[in-house]
Amino acid sequence: MEDYTKFRLKSRDEIxxxxxxxxxxxxxxxxxxxxxxxxxxxxxxxEFEKIAAEQGKKITGxxxxxxxxxxxxxxxxxxxxxxxxxxxxxxCGLGIQTVAxxxxxxxxxxxxxxxxxxxxxxxxxxxxxxxxxxxxxxxLTGGICPxxxxxxxxxxxxxxxxxxxxxxxxxxxxxAWDKIHERLAAQGRAAEILNVPVQLRDHSKVNFKFIDDYxxxxxxxxxxxxxxxxxxxxxxxLAEFFxxxxxxxxxxxxxxxxxxxxxxxxxxxxxxxxxxxxxxxGEAGGFISSTIHSSVSGTVTAVEERLHPxxxxxxxxxxxxxxxxxxxxxxxKPVQNWESLSVDEIADIVREKGIVxxxxxxxxxxxxxxxxKPIDTVLLNGCECEPLLTCDHRVMLEFADDVIFGLKVLIxxxxxxxxxxxxxxxxxxxxxxxxxxxxxxxxxxxxVAKTKYPQGAEKMLIKRALGKSVPSGALPxxxxxxxxxxxxxxxxxxxxxxxxxxxxxxxxxxxxYIKNPGNYMVKVGxxxxxxxxxxxxxxxxxxxxKLGGPMMGFEIENFDVPMIKGTNGIIAIEPDVSEASDCxxxxxxxxxxxxxxxxxYYPKLAMAQDWTGANDKSVRDCMECGCCEFICSSxxxxxxxxxxxxxxxxxxxxxxxx
Amino acid sequence: xxxxxxxxxxxxxxxxxxxTICVTCEGCKEVHFPEVEAxxxxxxxxPTGNVITEYVCNPDNLKVQLAKHMDKLNAADTVxxxxxxxxxxxxxxxxxxxxxxxxxxxxxxxxGQGVTPLEFDCEQCGxxxxxGTGGICPxxxxxxxxxxxxxxxxxxxxxxxxxxxxxxxxRIYKRLEKLGLLDEMRYPAKxxxxxxxxxxxx
Numbered sequence: 001m002e003d004y005t006k007f008r009l010k011s012r013d014e015i016x017x018x019x020x021x022x023x024x025x026x027x028x029x030x031x032x033x034x035x036x037x038x039x040x041x042x043x044x045x046x047e048f049e050k051i052a053a054e055q056g057k058k059i060t061g062x063x064x065x066x067x068x069x070x071x072x073x074x075x076x077x078x079x080x081x082x083x084x085x086x087x088x089x090x091x092c093g094l095g096i097q098t099v100a101x102x103x104x105x106x107x108x109x110x111x112x113x114x115x116x117x118x119x120x121x122x123x124x125x126x127x128x129x130x131x132x133x134x135x136x137x138x139x140l141t142g143g144i145c146p147x148x149x150x151x152x153x154x155x156x157x158x159x160x161x162x163x164x165x166x167x168x169x170x171x172x173x174x175x176a177w178d179k180i181h182e183r184l185a186a187q188g189r190a191a192e193i194l195n196v197p198v199q200l201r202d203h204s205k206v207n208f209k210f211i212d213d214y215x216x217x218x219x220x221x222x223x224x225x226x227x228x229x230x231x232x233x234x235x236x237x238l239a240e241f242f243x244x245x246x247x248x249x250x251x252x253x254x255x256x257x258x259x260x261x262x263x264x265x266x267x268x269x270x271x272x273x274x275x276x277x278x279x280x281x282g283e284a285g286g287f288i289s290s291t292i293h294s295s296v297s298g299t300v301t302a303v304e305e306r307l308h309p310x311x312x313x314x315x316x317x318x319x320x321x322x323x324x325x326x327x328x329x330x331x332x333k334p335v336q337n338w339e340s341l342s343v344d345e346i347a348d349i350v351r352e353k354g355i356v357x358x359x360x361x362x363x364x365x366x367x368x369x370x371x372x373k374p375i376d377t378v379l380l381n382g383c384e385c386e387p388l389l390t391c392d393h394r395v396m397l398e399f400a401d402d403v404i405f406g407l408k409v410l411i412x413x414x415x416x417x418x419x420x421x422x423x424x425x426x427x428x429x430x431x432x433x434x435x436x437x438x439x440x441x442x443x444x445x446x447x448v449a450k451t452k453y454p455q456g457a458e459k460m461l462i463k464r465a466l467g468k469s470v471p472s473g474a475l476p477x478x479x480x481x482x483x484x485x486x487x488x489x490x491x492x493x494x495x496x497x498x499x500x501x502x503x504x505x506x507x508x509x510x511x512x513y514i515k516n517p518g519n520y521m522v523k524v525g526x527x528x529x530x531x532x533x534x535x536x537x538x539x540x541x542x543x544x545x546k547l548g549g550p551m552m553g554f555e556i557e558n559f560d561v562p563m564i565k566g567t568n569g570i571i572a573i574e575p576d577v578s579e580a581s582d583c584x585x586x587x588x589x590x591x592x593x594x595x596x597x598x599x600x601y602y603p604k605l606a607m608a609q610d611w612t613g614a615n616d617k618s619v620r621d622c623m624e625c626g627c628c629e630f631i632c633s634s635x636x637x638x639x640x641x642x643x644x645x646x647x648x649x650x651x652x653x654x655x656x657x658x
Numbered sequence: 659x660x661x662x663x664x665x666x667x668x669x670x671x672x673x674x675x676x677x678t679i680c681v682t683c684e685g686c687k688e689v690h691f692p693e694v695e696a697x698x699x700x701x702x703x704x705p706t707g708n709v710i711t712e713y714v715c716n717p718d719n720l721k722v723q724l725a726k727h728m729d730k731l732n733a734a735d736t737v738x739x740x741x742x743x744x745x746x747x748x749x750x751x752x753x754x755x756x757x758x759x760x761x762x763x764x765x766x767x768x769x770g771q772g773v774t775p776l777e778f779d780c781e782q783c784g785x786x787x788x789x790g791t792g793g794i795c796p797x798x799x800x801x802x803x804x805x806x807x808x809x810x811x812x813x814x815x816x817x818x819x820x821x822x823x824x825x826x827x828x829r830i831y832k833r834l835e836k837l838g839l840l841d842e843m844r845y846p847a848k849x850x851x852x853x854x855x856x857x858x859x860x
Contacts, residue, residue, distance in 0.1 A: 010786075018789060069778070093780030093788065093795055100793020101778075106837045107793040109786040128715065128751070130743030132766030136665070138743065139673050143750020143758040145743060186755055206765055208801065208820060214661055214765070218690055219777070230688055233710075579722050592688060633685060633713045 006032055006092040007111040009044045015051050018108060025052060026061050026084040027110075028099055030068035030091035037583040039604045044090045048110050052088075060084045066598055067587045068095030072227050073596050075102050134205035140196060142183035147201075149176030156198040221450075225464035228594045229452040230627045232387045232551065234426065239510040239517040240390040244398055246521045247507075247534065249296055249322055253525030254306050255281065256317040259564040260362035262288030267318055273300045276329035278501050281318050284351065290364045291354040294329075295503035295523035296322040309528070309547055309561035310554040317562075320525070333499040338409070343370070346413045346496075353495035354502045354565075359456065359485040360548055362566040365492065368414075368482050375414040376480040379465055380407055380421040380489060382430065383449060383456035386549025389569040391506035392486050394519045396423070396430040399490050400437050402497070406489025407444060409496060414482050418443040421486070422465050424451045453551060454625040458483045460594050472621050487568070502565055509535045511572035513543040522563060529559040531570055544575045551626045578635035589628035589638065595621045599628035599638050606641040611648035619645040661690040662742050662762040664699065671703070673759040676735030678705040680761075681724075681749055683741035685713035692762070696740045699761070706734055714745040720752060785851060790842050792833035797850075799826030806847035 007030075010018070019025075029045035041064045049059055061081045068074055068091045078099065080087070087105050089096045092113040100107040129148045137146055137155060147153045151169035154177065161168030162175035184190045222228070258264035265282030269275060275294040282292030298321045305314040335341070335349060351366035359381060380403070384392040396403060407419045421438070423431050425448050438444045447465045449455050459470045461483055468479045476483050487506060494500040503524050510517035515536025522531065528547070532538065546553035547567050563570070589599040597618055605614045622642050629638045664670075680700050687693055700708045707730045711723040724731060731737065736757045739746045743764040750758035779798035787796050787805060797803045801819035804827065811818030812825035834840050 006782075093782070093786060093798075094778050096786065096788045097778040097780070097793055097795055100788065100833075103793075104837075106839055107788070109788040112784050112786045113780050113782040114784055128744050128747045130747070130764050132661075132743070132764045134663075134763050134765045136743055136746070136760040136763045138746045138750065138758075138760040139669075143747055145747055183754060187757060189757070205763075208823070211661075211765060212823075214690065215777070218661075222688075231693075233684075233693070577722055577726065578719065581716075581718060588688075631688060633716065633719075635719065 006034075007090070007113045009047055009090060009111050010109075012051055015048065015110060016055060018110070019052060019055050019057055022057070022086045022106075022108070024058050024060050024083055024085040026080050026087045026105075027052075027059060027063075028068065028078070028087060028089045028091070028095075029062070029064050030089075030095045031064055031066045031585075033067060033585045033587050035585050037585045037600060037604070039601070039608070042090075044111065048088065048090055065095075066600075067590050069098050070587065070590060071098050071102065073590060073598070074098055076596070078102055080105065132206060133201065135199070135202060137199065140193060140199065141180045142187060142189065144176060144180045144183055146176055146180065149174075149179065151176075153201075155201055157193075222591075224450045224452060225455070226460045226594055227596055228592045228627065229454060229460070230592050230630055231451070232453055232630065234387045234451070235510075235512070236388065236390050236393075236426065238388065238512070238514075239508050239519055240393055242390075242394075242518040244391075244394045244506055244519045244521050247523070247526065247531065249324070249326060249523055250526045250530050251322055251324075252301075252527075253294075253296055253320050253322065253523060254317050254527070254562040255292060255295065255320065255525040256306065256308050256315050256562065256564060257282045257292055258308065258311075258315045259292065259524070259566065260290040260356040260364055262286060262290070262364060264316065265289060265292045267303045267316060269294075269300050269303065269318060271300050271302050274298070275300060275320060276327045278332040278499075278503060279329035280331070280352075280354075280501070284364075288364060288367055290356050290362075291352060291501070292318070293354050293501040293503050294318070294320055295525050296320055297325050297327040297329075298322040307558060307561050309556060309564060309567065312554075331499070332501070335496045335499060338496050339412070343413050343415070346409065349495055350413075350492055353491075353500070355488065355491045355495060356502070356565055357485055358487040358491065358502075358505060358566060358568065360552065360566045360568065362564075365484065365488055368477070368484070369410070371414060371477045371482065373477050374480060375416045375477060375482050376418070377466060377482075378407060378410045378414060378416045378419040379461055379476075379481055379483045380419065380486055381456045381458075381461055381483060382421050382423040382427070382434075382486045383461065384427070385424060385451070385453045385455040385457075386551055386553075386569075387453075388510050388571050388573075389508045389549050390510070391508040391519050391568050393427050393430055394508075395487050395490055395506050396421075396427070397433060399493075400433050402490045402493040403486050404434070404437055404441070404444065405497065406491070406493035408441075409492050410482065410484060410489060411443065416482065418445065420445050420447050420465055422447045422449050422455075422461055424449050424455055426451045454594060454623075454627065457594065457623055457625060459623070472618060505565060505567070507531070507563060507567060508569040508571075510569065511543075512574065513538050513540050513572035515539050524565055525562045527560050527562055528556065528570055531563070532559060532572070538572050542575060543572045546571050546573065551630065552624065580636045581634045583634050583636060586633050588631045588633055592627040592631045594625065594627065595623065597622060599642070602638060602645050603636055603641040606644040606648070609648060611645065611652040614645035615649045615652075619649060622646070661765045662686075662692065662740075663765065664692050664695050664740075664762055665760070667699065667702075670699065670738070670759075670761050673757075674703050674705070674736060674738050677733065678703065678736045678738055679727075679730055679734040680705045680708040680738045680740060681714065682708060682710045683712060683714040683739070683745045684710060685715070686742070687712075691740075696761070700740075703738070705738065706730060714739070714741050715748050717748055717751070720748055724752070783850065785848070787848065790845060790848070791830045792837055792839060792842075794826060794830045794833055796826055796830065799824075799829060801826075803850075805850055807843070 087107045088110045158177035165178045167173040263285035269281045276297040302319040306317040308315045347369045355365045356362040507522045740761045746760040808827040817823040
């Protein structure tokens with residue numbers, strides 16, 4: 001693997017006078033980048049410490065940092081012990097300047113940056129280079145760059161000094177203009193270059209001002225709301241303008257008893273029983289669990305194990321044959337005077353109506369309502385930051401009043417002072433509508449967030465909307481916040497205003513390979529296949545079907561699985577053909593990780609089964625948003641390793657606990 | 659690292675002749691790639707295909723990503739690449755007998771190492787000056803890359819070359835003053851050895 005040396009330790013002759021009169025050193029060393037990734041520290045720090053020790057210097061502490069130039073992640077690691085008077089940095093110039101900027105102590109460079117390659121390369125470690133001249137010549141030269149490949153960077157042809165195709169400046173280098181001529185001649189374009197006047201190089205094109213402005217705008221984007229994040233292509237236009245349609249009730253529904261976080265529900269019906277729409281068929285199996293209701297009226301044909309859509313294992317499910325009448329159960333009736341009910345009574349209704357978080361995780365909403373800590377804000381997640389999905393957008397547009405009603409219920413129940421609906425700026429119509437509708441509600445506000453994935457993640461949402469950071473291992477309620485999805489509060493509203501349990505939800509069926517994308521209100525338990533068929537089927541055989549969005553959705557192979565309470569989308573997308581190659585330590589994963597972690601370590605740690613190391617690298621803070629995997633220039637399936645690490649960390653903790 | 663800017667529409671239309679297929683690289687999109695403009699332009703050009711891929715600068719990855727589209731690519735007269743210069747060269751190397759054109763101009767991005775767009779720049783001068791300057795680089799923070807102090811053209815702390823830029827040497831002075839290290843400035847200036855910059859690369 002190519003290895004670009006970025007810096008080397010200054011020589012002993014330089015370090016000794018540098019250390020003169022300076023004591024109590026703290027040593028910071030960068031682990032380097034764009035190199036073969038090894039899980040071991042670079043040797044320079046040891047060498048420096050040896051020289052310092054020989055000079056009788058006291059070292060107060062030392063630290064090795066990955067991507068020292070990344071200020072956000074670096075500042076968390078620079079805790080200078082008391083007694084430190086000087087900081088010595090072994091890094092390229094970028095790292096040294098970053099530390100100097102962060103530290104109140106004098107910072108000294110113990111290394112020199114080395115220009116190991118001319119120009120700037122792309123992401124991959126290749127020999128192909130680009131000098132960033134700002135006026136690409138490749139169109140004239142058959143794709144061979146005269147700026148970097150010609151020693152003299154000539155733009156008007158051969159200098160005349162080339163002999164036997166070799167450059168006169170460096171004899172082992174091919175003459176670039178010979179190569180250009182050869183390539184153009186092979187394509188029958190040799191005359192082309194003769195007829196085109198020489199394009200003079202305008203060196204003023206690449207100027208400080210231009211680049212400075214650019215960098216500023218990029219940095220602003222990167223720190224917008226919270227650190228990192230990505231902007232995948234949205235493709236929301238495929239489905240966003242299709243209003244929600246009621247999906248015809250299927251003949252058979254398969255309702256898994258585990259559609260939520262926590263213990264599965266216990267079936268309270270048996271094969272042969274007659275059930276009605278909205279009738280309870282599963283009782284909550286614990287505090288963190290949820291009830292399950294029938295989404296159709298008809299006859300229970302089986303209570304048996306069926307394939308679960310997202311976990312991929314067999315779980316107990318209730319299979320119901322619909323009689324097509326959709327008769328409502330008598331328990332489905334509006335709650336009278338909800339405002340006079342106590343917190344516990346409302347929480348019981350929410351619990352009894354089987355309402356769980358509908359953003360995907362399926363955490364029982366009732367548990368959130370009975371927070372043991374004081375809550376000051378209820379945040380509604382209307383970001384829908386996943387590409388392609390548009391069902392929450394449609395819910396906000398078509399059920400705005402229900403969403404606001406549900407939010408009011410949550411504010412009252414949690415005792416919060418205010419509620420906020422956070423919407424990404426790509427949903428102008430929803431923002432406009434909800435702003436109008438909430439204008440005269442003093443304690444409900446709309447926050448418009450810039451479109452950026454994963455905006456809808458709890459911790460990002462809180463940071464963006466309230467500027468609060470949820471500490472590692474803590475929950476939103478620890479900072480006095482309850483976060484809920486817009487679809488979830490719509491369900492809360494239905495439960496109170498209509499008495500309807502959570503038996504149907506908005507689903508987006510979309511993707512470049514779905515013939516007729518659309519948004520539907522779908523009964524829980526409807527097979528995925530029938531939804532795909534209803535939308536005209538797939539337009540290609542070679543597609544990946546996911547439940548959820550392209551970033552965090554679950555890939556399914558068996559389309560007979562039912563959709564559940566947490567299924568917000570069925571998408572047909574291009575299969576991923578990439579192959580993983582070795583990590584080149586480009587640092588892009590650390591650059592986009594919204595939790596400010598170093599994802600590149602997890603594959604190494606998982607391979608070595610080093611669960612202590614994984615825990616030290618805060619793997620449990622990872623929410624598996626997939627930004628690192630999306631951005632990885634080596635296409636490493638990072639989430640797979642992260643899951644392994646998490647499992648390992650938990651198992652190890654359990655073992656040690658016993 | 660690099661930043662890319664679309665070439666003018668006229669320039670691109672000049673080269674996108676015959677059966678054209680576009681290859682769009684979105685690998686560095688988060689750093690900078692004119693995504694929206696590129697999509698618009700591709701629509702207007704109406705090519706025979708638009709292959710959206712990422713990190714085309716990685717030759718192995720490029721082959722994998724293009725494998726599925728080889729029929730279309732082989733049938734095309736012209737391949738128009740929306741990427742930085744490295745990407746265009748890598749694609750061009752893959753299709754040596756085809757016209758491969760660049761749709762973007764490429765600019766350098768400060769911070770040759772790491773990919774974070776930084777507020778700092780390092781020119782890899784090979785003889786780090788940061789020790790005498792309180793950690794502010796005179797090579798990159800001063801428009802003139804002076805190593806022996808202020809030029810005298812600075813007004814109200816702003817550089818005379820770019821009025822919006824802070825004078826690097828004024829920042830250095832202030833930083834050293836804050837650190838109580840003003841004596842550092844009394845040392846004789848270290849002359850810059852331009853040889854060092856290139857020595858190592860050979």
